[in-house]
Amino acid sequence: MSLLTQMRQGRRGYWLSAPALALYIGLLVLPLGLTLLLSFNVFDYQVGVKSDSYTLDNYGAVLTDSYFYEIFLRTFWISALVTLLCVVIGVPEAYILSRMGTPWRSIFLILILTPLLISVVVRAFGWSLLLGADGLINQGIQALGGRPVKLLYTPFAVVIALVHVMLPFMIIPVWTSLQKLDPTAEQAALSLGASQAKVMRLIVLPQVMPGVLSGSLIVFGLAASSFAIPGLLGGRRLKMVATVIYDQYLSELNWPMGATLAVALLLVNLLVMLSWNRIIEGRYKKTLGE
Amino acid sequence: MSKNGPLALSFHALVVVFMMAPLVVVCLVAFTPENTLSLPTTEFSLRWFKAVFERADFIDSFYNSLILAFVSATLATLIAVPAALAITRHSFPGRNFFNALFLSPIIIPHLVLGVAMLRLFALMGVNGSFTWLIFAHVLVITPYVLRLVLAAAIGIDRSAEHAAESLGASRFKLFRQITLPMILPGVAGGWLLAFINSFDEVTLSIFVTSPATQTLPVRMYVYATESIDPMMAAVSALVIALTAATMILLDRVYGLDRVLVGKH
Numbered sequence: 001m002s003l004l005t006q007m008r009q010g011r012r013g014y015w016l017s018a019p020a021l022a023l024y025i026g027l028l029v030l031p032l033g034l035t036l037l038l039s040f041n042v043f044d045y046q047v048g049v050k051s052d053s054y055t056l057d058n059y060g061a062v063l064t065d066s067y068f069y070e071i072f073l074r075t076f077w078i079s080a081l082v083t084l085l086c087v088v089i090g091v092p093e094a095y096i097l098s099r100m101g102t103p104w105r106s107i108f109l110i111l112i113l114t115p116l117l118i119s120v121v122v123r124a125f126g127w128s129l130l131l132g133a134d135g136l137i138n139q140g141i142q143a144l145g146g147r148p149v150k151l152l153y154t155p156f157a158v159v160i161a162l163v164h165v166m167l168p169f170m171i172i173p174v175w176t177s178l179q180k181l182d183p184t185a186e187q188a189a190l191s192l193g194a195s196q197a198k199v200m201r202l203i204v205l206p207q208v209m210p211g212v213l214s215g216s217l218i219v220f221g222l223a224a225s226s227f228a229i230p231g232l233l234g235g236r237r238l239k240m241v242a243t244v245i246y247d248q249y250l251s252e253l254n255w256p257m258g259a260t261l262a263v264a265l266l267l268v269n270l271l272v273m274l275s276w277n278r279i280i281e282g283r284y285k286k287t288l289g290e
Numbered sequence: 291m292s293k294n295g296p297l298a299l300s301f302h303a304l305v306v307v308f309m310m311a312p313l314v315v316v317c318l319v320a321f322t323p324e325n326t327l328s329l330p331t332t333e334f335s336l337r338w339f340k341a342v343f344e345r346a347d348f349i350d351s352f353y354n355s356l357i358l359a360f361v362s363a364t365l366a367t368l369i370a371v372p373a374a375l376a377i378t379r380h381s382f383p384g385r386n387f388f389n390a391l392f393l394s395p396i397i398i399p400h401l402v403l404g405v406a407m408l409r410l411f412a413l414m415g416v417n418g419s420f421t422w423l424i425f426a427h428v429l430v431i432t433p434y435v436l437r438l439v440l441a442a443a444i445g446i447d448r449s450a451e452h453a454a455e456s457l458g459a460s461r462f463k464l465f466r467q468i469t470l471p472m473i474l475p476g477v478a479g480g481w482l483l484a485f486i487n488s489f490d491e492v493t494l495s496i497f498v499t500s501p502a503t504q505t506l507p508v509r510m511y512v513y514a515t516e517s518i519d520p521m522m523a524a525v526s527a528l529v530i531a532l533t534a535a536t537m538i539l540l541d542r543v544y545g546l547d548r549v550l551v552g553k554h
Contacts, residue, residue: 003383010382016372017388020432023369024391027429028398031406038409089305096302099293106547108302112309113550118533119490121510122526126312128518129319129327136315136329164312167305172551225399227493232514242401242493249405249497259409262402269399 039259049255058260068244068261072268075241078155079223082162086219087212089163090170094211095204097171098178109175116168124232127161128152131233153235161229166222170215177211178204217276221269241265313530320527322520338524348525351509354420355489358505362427363435363484369428370435371477375469378443396433403430404497411498418500426498427488434487435480438544442476443469479544486536 007014039058042050062068097109115123130136131151138148151157181204189199227242234240239247241261248258294302315329322328323335342348370392376382377389395403407426411417446469454468470477492507499508506529514522540546 006381006383010380010385013376013380013382013385016376016380017392019369020373020392020436021388023425023429023432027407027410027425028391028395028403031403031410034409034413035402035406092298092301093305096294096298099298108306109551110546111306114537114546115309115313116550117486117490117537118313119492119507119510119526119529121492121507121514122316122529123312125510125514125518125522125526126316128514129315129523130312132327132518134327161312164308167309168550175551221397221399225401227401227496228511232511242399245401245405246496249408255409258405262405265399266402269397273397 035259036263038256039263041256041259043254043256045254048253058256059264061257062260062264071239071241071244072264074155074239075224078159078162078240079220081159082166082223083216083220085159085163086166086170087216090167090215091174091208091212093167094171094174094178094208098175098181112171113168115164120165120228121232123165124161124229127157127164127233131157131160152233153238155234155238157233158230158238158240161233162223162226165226165229166219169218169222170212173215173218174208174211177208181207213276213279217273221273224269224272225265316523316526317530319520320523322523324520327518327520327523338520339528341521342524342528345521347504348506348509351504351506354503355506358420358424358427359485359489362424362431362488363481365424365428366432366435366484367477367481370432370439370480371473374436374439374443374473375465378440392436393433395430400430400491400493404494407494408497417498418503420503423495423498423503423505426494427491430491430494431484431487434483435477438476438480438483438549439473440476442473446472475544479540479549482536482540482543483549486533486540489536490533 038049038051040054040056042053042055042057044050062072093112097105097112100108128135132138133148133150133152135152137151142148185203186199189203190196194202225242226240227246230238230240230243231246234243242265245258245261245265248254248261252258318329319327320338321334321336322330323333323337324330373388373392377385377392403426407422408417411419411422414422416422450472451464451468454464459467490507491505492511495505496508496511499505504512506525510522510525510529537546540549
C-alpha cells in the first residue's frame with residue numbers, strides 16, 4: 001500500500017490529532033526554534049538583542065567562562081548526589097512497601113507519593129521552616145545544648161529538599177518493577193537454603209534494575225533543571241543552571257545568553273537521557289541473550 | 291501481617307517522617323499566634339489566615355490560578371481525548387511520532403518551555419496576556435490527560451464498539467454512548483490531574499505572567515524570596531487543603547494509586 005493511500009485511509013486520525021498538532025507546533029516547536037535562533041543573536045547592553053546579527057560568542061562563553069563552567073559543574077554534582085540518595089533511600093523503601101500487607105501498603109504508598117501533587121513552592125517553604133537559622137532543627141539542636149548550624153542557603157538544604165521532591169519519582173518505577181517480581185521465586189530460593197542477602201542480590205536486585213535506571217533518569221533530569229528549590233533554598237549565592245537562566249532573562253535582560261544556557265541545559269538533559277536509554281537497552285539485550 | 295523486620299520498619303518510619311515533615315510543619319506554623327515562624331505552643335490562632343484574606347493581591351492570584359487551572363484542564367481534555375482516540379483507534383503514517391510528540395512536554399524542563407514561550411509571546415506582543423498563559427498551561431498539562439486517556443482507551447473491550455458500529459450507529463453516537471462512558475474514568479482522572487498540575491505550576495508561569503495575571507504559586511514564590519513570615523505558612527496550608535480535596539476527588543473518580551503508580 002502506498003504511503004499516500006495509507007495517509008488517505010488514516011485521515012480521520014489526522015483530523016482527530018489536528019487540534020493537538022496545532023497546539024504543539026505553535027507552542028512547542030515554534031518557541032523552541034525561536035529560542036535556538038535567539039541563542040545565536042548578538043546582545044548589546046545599550047540596544048538589547050540585535051536580531052539581525054549572529055554570533056557563536058554565547059556558546060563560547062558557556063564553554064570557556066569559569067562562572068558558567070562552575071555552575072554547570074555544581075548543577076551536575078548536586079543532581080548526581082540527589083540521584084544517588086534517591087536510589088539509596090527509594091529502592092529499600094519501595095521494597096519494604098511491597099512487602100507490607102493490606103491496607104498499610106496502600107496507605108503508606110499514598111502518604112509517601114502524594115507530596116508529588118503539592119506545589120513545590122509549598123514544599124520548599126516547608127523546608128525553609130525546618131532548616132532556617134531559628135528553624136525547628138536548630139531549635140532542637142539548641143535545646144540539646146548544641147550551637148546553631150547554618151543549614152538554609154547551603155548545598156545541604158538544596159540537596160535535602162530535592163531528595164524530598166524527587167523521591168516519589170524513584171519509588172514509582174521501582175515499585176512498578178517490583179510488582180512483576182514473582183514472590184514464589186524468592187520463597188523457592190529461601191527454601192533451598194539461599195541466604196537473605198543472596199536472594200536480594202540474585203533475585204530482587206536484577207528485577208528492580210530497570211526501575212532503578214529509569215527512576216534515576218527522571219530524577220537526574222528533573223534535579224538538573226530544578227528551579228524553585230535552588231531559587232528558594234539556595235539563596236542569592238548558590239546558583240544552579242535554572243536560576244542562572246532566570247537571572248539572565250529577568251535581571252540581566254541578556255536574553256541571547258539565557259537562551260544559550262537554556263539550549264545547553266536541554267541538550268545536556270536529552271544527551272543524558274539518550275545515553276542512559278542506550279545503557280538500559282544494552283542491559284536488556286544482555287539478559288535476553290540476544 | 292508484615293514480612294518486614296524491625297530494622298526495615300524503622301527505616302520506613304524515617305522515610306515517612308521525612309516525606310511528611312515539611313508539610314506538617316507548614317500546617318502547624320500556619321496556626322501560630324506569634325509574629326515569628328514558630329510552632330503554636332499554648333494556643334491556636336487564625337490571625338494569619340485572616341491576614342491572607344486581607345491581601346487583595348493574594349486573593350486575585352488565587353482566582354487567577356483557579357480560573358487558569360479550570361479552563362486549561364478543560365481545553366487540555368478537549369484536545370487530548372480526540373488525540374488519544376486517533377492514536378488508539380486509527381492507524382496512519384506518523385502515528386508513533388504524534389504519540390511521542392504529544393507526550394514530549396513531560397521530558398522538557400518547564401524552565402526551557404518558559405523561556406521559549408516568553409520569546410514567542412514577546413515577539414507577538416502578548417506577553418502577560420491571560421489567554422496566552424492559558425494556552426501555555428494547556429501545552430504542559432495535555433500529556434497528563436493524554437497518558438490517562440490512552441491507558442483507558444487501550445484497556446477497554448472493543449466488542450461493544452464493533453457491535454454498535456455494525457448496527458449502524460453514527461460515529462458521534464458511537465463515541466457519546468459507547469466509547470466515552472468506557473473511557474470516562476481516564477478522562478475525569480486526567481482532567482483532575484491536569485487541574486492540579488496547572489494549579490501548582492510555577493517555573494513556566496514565572497516567565498509568562500505579568501503582575502496582573504500572576505498565579506498563586508508565582509506570587510508565593512516571589513513573596514518567599516523577599517520575606518518569610520507566618521502568612522506564607524497560612525497560604526501554604528490553604529494550598530495543601532485545596533490540593534488534598536482535589537486528590538480525594540481524584541481518588542474517587544480514578545483511584546489515586548492508579549494515577550501515581552499506574553496500577554490497572
